[in-house]
Amino acid sequence: MAHAALSSPPAEQTPRISFLPRLKLGTLCFEALFTRLTVDNGRVQCRLTRQGERQPCRSFSAPLRATRPASERAFAQATLPMTAADRLAAGAYVLAVTAYDGAGNSLASAEKQVVIPERPAWFGSKAGVTEAVLPPYTPVQVAEEPGALTLGVWGREYRLGSHPLPEQIVSAQAALLDGPMRLRAVVDCREVAWPEAVPTIHRRTPAQATLTQTASAGELTLQCVSRIEYDGLLKTECILKSRVPARVQSLVLEIPVKKEHARYFYTWPTVYGGTGFSGQLGRTMEFGFHPIVWIGDEARGLSWLCESEQDWAPDDPARAIRVVPADERTTLQVHLIDKTTALRPDRPLHYTFAFQATPLKPMGRDGWELRFSGCPWYGYDYDLLKGRALLGKPGLVRLQELGVRTLITTNWTSALAYPWPLARAADFKALVKACHAHGIHVIPYLGYQISEQAPEFPWLKDEVRLFPPATNADKYPGIPSQMVSSVCLRSVWQDALVDYVNRMMDEFDIDGIYLDSTNMPFPCSKAARGK
Secondary structure: OEEEOOOOOOHHHOOEEEEEEEEEOOEEEEEEEEEOOOOOOEEEEEEEEEOOOOOOOEEEEEEEEEOOOOOOEEEEEEEEEOOOOOOOOOEEEEEEEEEEOOOOOEEEEEEEEEEEOOOOOOOOOOOOOOOOOOOOOOOOEEEEEOOEEEEEEOOEEEEEOOOOOOOEEEEOOEEOEOOOOEEEEEEOOEEOOOOOOOOEEEEEOOOEEEEEEEEEEOOEEEEEEEEEEOOOEEEEEEEEEEOOOEEEEEEEEEEEEEHHHOOEEEEEOOOOOOOOOEEEOOOOEEEOOOOEEEEEOOOOEEEEEOOOOOOOEOOOHHHOEEEEEOOOEEEEEEEEEOOOEEEEOOEOEEEEEEEEEEOOOOOOOOHHHHOEEEOOOOOOHHHHOOOOEEOOEEHHHHHHHOOOOEEEEOOOOOOOOOOOOHHHHHHHHHHHHHHHHOOOEEEEEEOOEEEOOOOOHHHHHHHHEOOOOOEEEEOOOOOOOEEEEEEOOOOOHHHHHHHHHHHHHHHOOOOOOEEOOOOOOOOOOOHHHOO
16 A cells, blocks of 8 residues: 655645556456545546656546535546456556546645566466266266257156246156246235247357247246256346336245155355254255255255345345245245345346255265375374384385375465465475375365465455455464465456376376365455346
């Protein structure tokens, strides 16, 4: 943060500038706060100049507005895109800022250095992006019949008929639903009777199939666009539109599950404001928003998944999700709207959620068969290379004798949770080779955080961290304490993770990766990420 003041007028009247240029991948973001300044309809002019040069390489401006009337504070922000055609070279730059009032009079100015780093090799990586169907999964099968479609994946079938949502789901050779899923709506004080909505396939490949269903009732239209992937995830986007202004009193998603398949109930997180649950289902249960809800028995079940509460308006947020057991069925009710909500022609309501029947794939070898183990001396993984004794023999020899087949390494990189060994690359390669020589696979730990020791952290932190930041100190033996922050995996950090892991498998011959919570949709309030 830089501060600058003019030599005149007198110091007590001189506007002050605090400004922070933020470098994101492909974008320079600029924010400035001016104090002791009353301005109306002003502007900020910015010039970005390569250090050592005279001519600016970029010039841009931004409106300067009072934070509130008579506050003597003004704020400006701007974004400078840097596309592939005009990308700035890495190096040091000077950002000069000048504030002007509405008449064009200069009010204050300041300068600050901006360092543009090298563009990381992982940015925009397509590692892991493929249309191939990975084993043990099988290609998506589509069986069409008059007015209905059946989507088949390994071990499961999803049938979509005349209703805008699945009417039956089969898993492990058993039908899960006691009737069609329904999106019940009360609009302008009348329950909507949706007509038949015949599903139509729009795209079909071995890896996925996309279909639409549209139902119209008077001035209302409900459009559902669904995509099933070969792992059985059926993602559905529902859009409720009206050609005239209307008022929605109620909108409830109902999923009726057969009683015999509704023995257990689970939410993620299991504790979310004290309302999570995991266990036997025997009574009516009510919860606030949870991204994952599962109902099932010992052999099969059904997950409902939702990343965002966009356009939700429950009367009581703590009772938005309800599970209601009855004699023949147990109904999962998702109360999207309970209190009157405006529905305008220019502002439809959007809801995106997914369904996924379980099990997802055949049961493979478990942890007992794979004989997982960590380093016997927590945090001192590289002591295995030094021949440190374990029960009278070198550690790797003893682990092999004890039947360990897979070693999960934890302290293998100097930047906690970073997906590359950095300064310990040679040691890590040697450790993997030594483990393989003893018949032990190696799986490095990889977390959901970014460390302040990560090379990209200084200029990428505001781009990838959860908002508001979830930061804490952490330490492993043998490396300094460091601050780590949870990352949002809808940010560009997902490119870094998959690219580094892809390269690690080739360069270090690792046998897999231990992912700690990288599949969890942690709440993030940053609007640019769509949450």
